[in-house]
């Protein structure tokens with residue numbers, strides 16, 4: 098079957114294994130054949146609404162999320178301090194989206210709570226938070242580290258109370274689910290009438306990433322602003338706001354459960370969306386991407402982030418202490434003076450004293466008086482250094498300081 102859907106360029110229409118999750122159609126065109134890792138992954142775009150999905154479904158996703166997700170993403174099961182810090186900073190940016198909705202103590206559900214950084218931020222701000230997380234490593238870590246209530250399981254399986262939550266957040270989860278429309282329906286039912294659902298997904302229209310990185314095995318569905326909006330409307334949610342991140346990479350939707358049931362949209366088809374998405378994906382070419390500012394800004398951003406993370410995690414803080422400091426819960430530790438430069442300066446002062454007191458005192462002091470004065474001043478110097486650096490002296494350093502002090506005070510013995 099051949100049909101024209103791309104401004105004159107012929108696209109082959111295929112019958113996908115899965116019907117479109119938004120409009121139910123079984124007519125799509127192929128828009129990708131490789132994942133970002135280079136593995137075979139067919140991605141299709143619905144001819145009638147423009148929704149994009151991986152077809153056939155790429156992996157046995159359940160087992161992957163339950164056990165392997167963290168390993169596949171980060172190479173470890175226990176998050177390293179830099180990952181906690183990174184996720185904490187993301188949590189703060191997410192907080193900016195939800196803060197206006199949280200004027201009073203609220204009941205919040207965080208779906209796909211991951212390492213727990215965002216849920217912990219909400220809890221630290223006084224809200225009643227529950228997390229849902231399928232990965233065992235994440236769930237156990239966040240419960241143990243932050244004292245969070247985390248229900249382990251997939252969002253389409255866990256039991257949720259009806260009409261309960263003031264706010265439900267779903268950060269980068271919907272694109273991983275087998276049935277996004279069904280997930281939104283479940284979450285809508287868990288919201289109290291008038292409650293808000295915040296959904297963030299990667300934007301299929303984004304061109305800030307390399308074209309080779311557009312499709313990912315773990316992303317079953319890819320949304321545009323229009324397909325996300327229509328999916329929400331289909332499930333009876335009212336779209337309050339739809340925003341793009343600064344780089345265009347993420348879509349954040351504020352969806353409200355209306356007080357009275359809303360009418361279903363007249364049609365689930367979105368005119369022109371398929372052609373627009375296909376043209377956009379085809380136009381996103383490596384050479385064109387290299388001529389934009391994005392790859393270089395991304396590289397510089399990563400470099401700055403790596404340096405910042407290295408600096409911020411130079412002291413071995415526990416994850417909770419790291420987040421408390423980031424979230425402003427614990428006061429920043431007092432600025433500590435670097436010990437070794439301090440000792441160098443103090444040594445120079447000691448040598449100067451020795452020169453002044455022992456070599457030039459002949460006219461004023463006897464040798465014994467000079468030595469005593471030198472020892473007294475130097476002992477004072479050693480005590481001053483120890484006092485200034487008192488709260489950063491690990492045992493080993495204290496011994497080193499003692500050796501240095503003895504040497505300085507005993508210097509006259511060599512002269």
Ligand SMILES: [Zn+2]
Pocket residue numbers: 117118119120121122143144145146147148
């Ligand atoms: Zn469709």
